[in-house]
Amino acid sequence: MKEKTHPQYFEATATCACGAVHQIGSTKETVRVDICSACHPLFTGKQKLMDIEGRVQKFKKKYADVKPPKKKPAKKKKKTKK
Known part of the structure; x- marks a missing residue:
């Protein structure tokens, strides 16, 4: 690793709102989480x-009053002889 380019890495303690404490790696010494x-x-x-x-x-x-669009009959194509 290059010198002075990476932040300092700590073995941090993550404290939850429920009271649980976990050991994690972080760039901060202490981390507080909600969950x-x-x-x-x-x-x-x-x-x-x-x-x-x-x-x-x-x-x-929401779509109870919406009616589907009416379908038009398809036009018949004339057959051509080859």
């Missing part, structure tokens, strides 16, 4: 879906 793998719903299995109205029902409600 970590110890309290994230995806990792803990306590995930809650807050979707009150489903996406499909919301779509149907």
Whole structure:
């Protein structure tokens, strides 16, 4: 590595809002995070879906009054002899 081009690297402590402390590598000595793998719903299995109205029902409600365009009959092509 070249001298004086890279930032100083620390064995940092990452502190989560839930109180969990993790050792990571960083350019800062201490890192504070809002959420970590110890309290994230995806990792803990306590995930809650807050979707009150489903996406499909919301779509149907939005486009309930829209009618599909009328199809015009296709024009017949004349057959040509070769």
